[in-house]
Amino acid sequence: MVLEDYVRIISGVSLAIYFTSILLYVVRLIKGPSIPDMVLAIDAITYSSITIFILLMLILNTPLLVTCAMVLSIFVYALNIYVAKYLESREMGE
């Protein structure tokens, strides 16, 4: 029982810190002067939300959230590659 309380306290405090950092990333997403800055902010938001899904899974005991995290980690890579291809040759690969 003590171990569960320890896990719950650490997960709760870390969740608060991750939500705070997502708020700071949103400021950069609105302020960003060019397209790569906005993409960078979206990357950071998605990486933080992967960790938030895993921490929520520890608190709520719902194993299906692991699948969402897996899909998100591939989505970020696809977004990076698409934006890089668009910036370098001015076309989306069709």
Added chain:
Amino acid sequence: MISSLILIIIGGALVVIGSFCSLVAAIGILRLPNFFTRIHALTINIIGGTFTPLIGCGFITLGLETLGSERLFIAGGIFFTAILIVILGPAGSHALTRAAYRSKAVSFEPKFINQLEKEQRGD
């Protein structure tokens, strides 16, 4: 019992390190002056803020016996996601930086030195 205690304490320490790295990366992305310095803060977020707490959460789920036999499935998924991130994250951010440099979509100010430009000019 002892092994689960050790696993949970190590996992909790890794999660705390990860949340600290995430806060540092957020301040860096908000305050650094240039795109090529902000991408450094993004990679702090990738490795320190996502990979480390995911490994920690995997250790925690392996140690928590109250989750039942589903915890092996959860830990396998978490470790797979962590390996995926540590391979694909730096590759993706490097591709983004290379494209932003070649297409001149970002400004260089303030610039102290640009060694690549000198080499391409042939000095």
